Amino acid sequence: MATICATRPALTTDQKAPSQLSINTSQAGTPRAIPHKHLPYCSPGPRPFDSPPASPPSPSQSIETTSLTYPPNGYDKISTEPPVYAITAERLSQAIDHLATQPLPAPQQVFPWLHGLHAENHLQSAFFVARKKALRRTPKCLRALTIVKAGGDLTRSKLKGAIAPEEILAPSPAARDRKSEEAAEFLDPDPRDGFSVRNFQIQACKMATISDIVVYRDDKTPREEAERLARRLARAQAAWQKRSDGFIPGARHFNTFIVSDDYDFIETDRPELVALDSEGCITGKVTDFFHHERVEMCTMSAPSEISHNVWLGPTPDATLAAETPLCSQANLADFDVMIEATDLAQVPDNKAFQILDELLRQKAKAGLSENAIPQLEFPGSGAIMPPTWSQAEVDGLLATCEWLHQQAHGHPFEQRRRDSKLSLAGEVDTDGDSIMQAADSDKSGKRILIHCADGYTESSLLALAYYMYAEYAPVHEAWLQLHREKRRNFFAYGSDVALLRAIQPRILQASPKHCGDLTQLCPPVPEWIDKMDGSLPSRILDYMYLGNLGHANNPGLLRELGIGQILSVGEPVLWSRQTEMWPKDKVLFVDHVQDNGVDPLTEEFPRCLQFIENGRRNGTKTLVHCRVGVSRSATICIAEVMNELGLSFPRAYCFVRARRLNVIIQPHLRFTYELLKWEEFQCQKRGKPLRRELEWASVAREVAAMNKPYSRQG
Structure with a gap:
C-alpha cells in the first residue's frame, strides 16, 4: 500500500554545508541531485586538422593579468626559507577585488592549455596540439590568486573561493617525517589518459600553479598548522617553477602569504569575503551555484x-x-x-x-x-x-x-x-453504478x-x-x-x-x-x-526555447508551441524544404561549430542574438538547438539571458540550467570561458565597471561539483 502520513517532517532553515569536495550548501552533507537529471554524451565531432579561425584583433589578445600581491613589496616576510609573507584581511579583500576587475586574456591565449595536456596523454595532445609543442606551454598572461584553508574543513568558516590543501598538494610520502615538507609538490592536474573538453575538475589545481597563494585558518586551527601549510605550499611553488621553467637563481614569480588576522575578525570586519560563516551557514555575500x-x-x-x-x-x-x-x-x-x-x-x-x-x-x-x-x-x-x-x-x-x-x-x-x-x-446498483x-x-x-x-x-x-x-x-x-x-x-x-x-x-x-x-x-x-519522446523543448524565456535535434525535426510540435523560428547551431534540420511553413529568413544555420573545445562561438553571438531579437519583435518564438541541446545551443541561450536580463555568467548559467528540465547543460571549458569574456562585453556595453562575482577556478570548481552527483564516477 502507498505510504501515508499525517504531517510533513520539520523543515530546517539553517543552510549547512557538506565536505570540501562538493557544493557547500546541502543540508545532507552532499548536494542533492535533481531526480532524473542526467549528463548526456556530447560528441566532439571530427578532429580539427586545421587551426581554428583566428579571432578579430582586439586589445584583449595582449592582456596580461596583474595582481596586488606581485611583486610582494610592502608585505612583511614571516619566513625566509622558504619565503612566506603576511597579508591582512583588508589587503586580501583589495587583492581579490582587483583581480575581479581585470579582463581575462583572450581564449586563444589560454586554450588548449586549460583543457589539460599531459605529456603521456597522446590522445588529448594529438587532438589539440598535434606537433605544436609550443601550445603545451603554460600561458605567461595568466596570474591568479588561490585561497587555501588550513585544516581543509570547508563546511564552515569558508572564505570566497577557498579550497582544501589536498585539492592542490600531492600527499606527503611520509607525513610522519619532518623532511616531508621539503618534498612538497603540487598535484599534476592534467589527466594521463582519456579525452575530454570538460575537465572542470582540474581547473582549481591548474590555476594554483600560476597563483599567488593565501593561507588562512579558522578559530579551531592552530596558527602553527597554518604556517606549516604555507611553507609546504611555498616549496611546492618553487618545485613547480623549476620543473616548468627551469631554475633561475633569485627569481620567484609566485609567492605564498598567510592571513595575519583571526577568522572572527574577518567575519566581522570583512563580511564580503565570507561564503560560509563559523556555523556553516550561507552568508549570501558570495555566489553559490x-x-x-x-x-x-x-x-x-x-x-x-x-x-x-x-x-x-x-x-x-x-x-x-x-x-x-x-x-x-x-x-x-x-x-x-x-x-x-x-x-x-x-x-x-x-x-x-x-x-x-x-x-x-x-x-x-x-x-x-x-x-x-x-x-x-x-x-x-x-x-x-x-x-x-x-x-x-x-x-x-x-x-x-x-x-x-x-x-x-x-x-x-x-x-x-x-x-x-x-x-x-463499496456498493453498486443493478446497472453497475455506484x-x-x-x-x-x-x-x-x-x-x-x-x-x-x-x-x-x-x-x-x-x-x-x-x-x-x-x-x-x-x-x-x-x-x-x-x-x-x-x-x-x-x-x-x-x-x-x-x-x-x-x-x-x-x-x-x-x-x-x-x-x-x-x-x-x-x-x-x-x-x-x-514523433514525441515525452519531452517538450525547454522554455528558457517566453520567446526562446532550448531543445535538441529531435525537437527541431518535429515541426508540428513547434507550431503548436508557437515557435516560428529555428536557430540551428552546428546541426541542420532535416525538413528544410518545407519553405511554405518556414520561410528561409526564419531558419538560421550556424555552420562549422563542433562541440570540440576548439571551434569558437563568441563570434556568432551577435548574429544569433539579433536573429532571436528579430523574432521577438515580430511576436515569434525561437527554438535554439544543436544535437543534444546542452552545450552549443545552451551557450547561445546563456549569452541571450546575460544580454537580456543583465545577469552575470554564474547567475545566467544557473538560470538556464534550472530551466533545461531533464538534462544538465554542459557548455565545455572554452564555451564557459567565452561566456566569462561575454560578461566583460556586457559590462562595457552597459557602461558598468567590470567586477566578476567568481574567478575562473571557482566557476570551474562549482560546475564540477554540481555535475559530480550525476556523473558515472560520482
Missing part, C-alpha cells in the same frame, strides 16, 4: 493551479521561501492534502484513500494539529511501464484521479461511476498540492492523467494546455506518452465532464505526438 540553481528551480516550477483546487509545484522548502516570492505565495499551510510523486511509492489502493478520508475528518473536527497535512505518495513518472503495466496500476491511477477530484470539488456525495472498477464506494453515499466533505473543496523535488519530473504522470480526467482532454491537448495555458514546464517520459495514449479512452470515459458520447473517446491523434 548549487544554492542559486535551487532558487531558480523553485522559481521556475513555483506552485500553480492546473485545475480547480489542484496545484502542481515543487516540494516545499522553507530554506528557499524568502528568496522565491512565487513559491511563498503558496505556503505549505495553504494546502489541505499533499500528494508526493516519488519513484519509491506504490500505486495507492482503496484502503489508502479510506485512511486519508479519516485523517481529513479528524482534522476537520480539530482532532489533528492545525499544521498536520495528510499526505499520500504516488509513483513517479516513468514508473508504470508499458507493455508490462498491470490492470491494478491503471485502476489505481484512475481511482487516484477520482479521489482527488472529489476532494477538490467538495462533493457532498460520491460520484456515480459508469465503470464499477474505478468506484471508491450507490451514492453521504460523505463528510467540505462543499468548498480542499486545496491539493501534487509535488516532487523539482516540481516537474516525477509529478508529471499524475498531473497529466488528472488534467485529462478533470478537464476531459485527450493526451495531446493535455500536453499543450498544461504548457501553454497553465504555463507549466514539465518533463515526461516516452513511456508516459505510451501509457496515457493506451488508457486515454478509460480516462475520458471516467471524466466528470464526459457527456456519454462514445465517439469522443478516441479523437484523432496529431502526427507530432508520434
Whole structure:
C-alpha cells in the first residue's frame, strides 16, 4: 500500500554545508541531485586538422593579468626559507577585488592549455596540439590568486573561493617525517589518459600553479598548522617553477602569504569575503551555484493551479521561501492534502484513500494539529511501464484521479461511476453504478498540492492523467494546455506518452465532464505526438526555447508551441524544404561549430542574438538547438539571458540550467570561458565597471561539483 502520513517532517532553515569536495550548501552533507537529471554524451565531432579561425584583433589578445600581491613589496616576510609573507584581511579583500576587475586574456591565449595536456596523454595532445609543442606551454598572461584553508574543513568558516590543501598538494610520502615538507609538490592536474573538453575538475589545481597563494585558518586551527601549510605550499611553488621553467637563481614569480588576522575578525570586519560563516551557514555575500540553481528551480516550477483546487509545484522548502516570492505565495499551510510523486511509492489502493478520508475528518473536527497535512505518495513518472503495466496500476491511477477530484470539488456525495472498477464506494446498483453515499466533505473543496523535488519530473504522470480526467482532454491537448495555458514546464517520459495514449479512452470515459458520447473517446491523434519522446523543448524565456535535434525535426510540435523560428547551431534540420511553413529568413544555420573545445562561438553571438531579437519583435518564438541541446545551443541561450536580463555568467548559467528540465547543460571549458569574456562585453556595453562575482577556478570548481552527483564516477 502507498505510504501515508499525517504531517510533513520539520523543515530546517539553517543552510549547512557538506565536505570540501562538493557544493557547500546541502543540508545532507552532499548536494542533492535533481531526480532524473542526467549528463548526456556530447560528441566532439571530427578532429580539427586545421587551426581554428583566428579571432578579430582586439586589445584583449595582449592582456596580461596583474595582481596586488606581485611583486610582494610592502608585505612583511614571516619566513625566509622558504619565503612566506603576511597579508591582512583588508589587503586580501583589495587583492581579490582587483583581480575581479581585470579582463581575462583572450581564449586563444589560454586554450588548449586549460583543457589539460599531459605529456603521456597522446590522445588529448594529438587532438589539440598535434606537433605544436609550443601550445603545451603554460600561458605567461595568466596570474591568479588561490585561497587555501588550513585544516581543509570547508563546511564552515569558508572564505570566497577557498579550497582544501589536498585539492592542490600531492600527499606527503611520509607525513610522519619532518623532511616531508621539503618534498612538497603540487598535484599534476592534467589527466594521463582519456579525452575530454570538460575537465572542470582540474581547473582549481591548474590555476594554483600560476597563483599567488593565501593561507588562512579558522578559530579551531592552530596558527602553527597554518604556517606549516604555507611553507609546504611555498616549496611546492618553487618545485613547480623549476620543473616548468627551469631554475633561475633569485627569481620567484609566485609567492605564498598567510592571513595575519583571526577568522572572527574577518567575519566581522570583512563580511564580503565570507561564503560560509563559523556555523556553516550561507552568508549570501558570495555566489553559490548549487544554492542559486535551487532558487531558480523553485522559481521556475513555483506552485500553480492546473485545475480547480489542484496545484502542481515543487516540494516545499522553507530554506528557499524568502528568496522565491512565487513559491511563498503558496505556503505549505495553504494546502489541505499533499500528494508526493516519488519513484519509491506504490500505486495507492482503496484502503489508502479510506485512511486519508479519516485523517481529513479528524482534522476537520480539530482532532489533528492545525499544521498536520495528510499526505499520500504516488509513483513517479516513468514508473508504470508499458507493455508490462498491470490492470491494478491503471485502476489505481484512475481511482487516484477520482479521489482527488472529489476532494477538490467538495462533493457532498460520491460520484456515480459508469465503470464499477474505478468506484471508491463499496456498493453498486443493478446497472453497475455506484450507490451514492453521504460523505463528510467540505462543499468548498480542499486545496491539493501534487509535488516532487523539482516540481516537474516525477509529478508529471499524475498531473497529466488528472488534467485529462478533470478537464476531459485527450493526451495531446493535455500536453499543450498544461504548457501553454497553465504555463507549466514539465518533463515526461516516452513511456508516459505510451501509457496515457493506451488508457486515454478509460480516462475520458471516467471524466466528470464526459457527456456519454462514445465517439469522443478516441479523437484523432496529431502526427507530432508520434514523433514525441515525452519531452517538450525547454522554455528558457517566453520567446526562446532550448531543445535538441529531435525537437527541431518535429515541426508540428513547434507550431503548436508557437515557435516560428529555428536557430540551428552546428546541426541542420532535416525538413528544410518545407519553405511554405518556414520561410528561409526564419531558419538560421550556424555552420562549422563542433562541440570540440576548439571551434569558437563568441563570434556568432551577435548574429544569433539579433536573429532571436528579430523574432521577438515580430511576436515569434525561437527554438535554439544543436544535437543534444546542452552545450552549443545552451551557450547561445546563456549569452541571450546575460544580454537580456543583465545577469552575470554564474547567475545566467544557473538560470538556464534550472530551466533545461531533464538534462544538465554542459557548455565545455572554452564555451564557459567565452561566456566569462561575454560578461566583460556586457559590462562595457552597459557602461558598468567590470567586477566578476567568481574567478575562473571557482566557476570551474562549482560546475564540477554540481555535475559530480550525476556523473558515472560520482
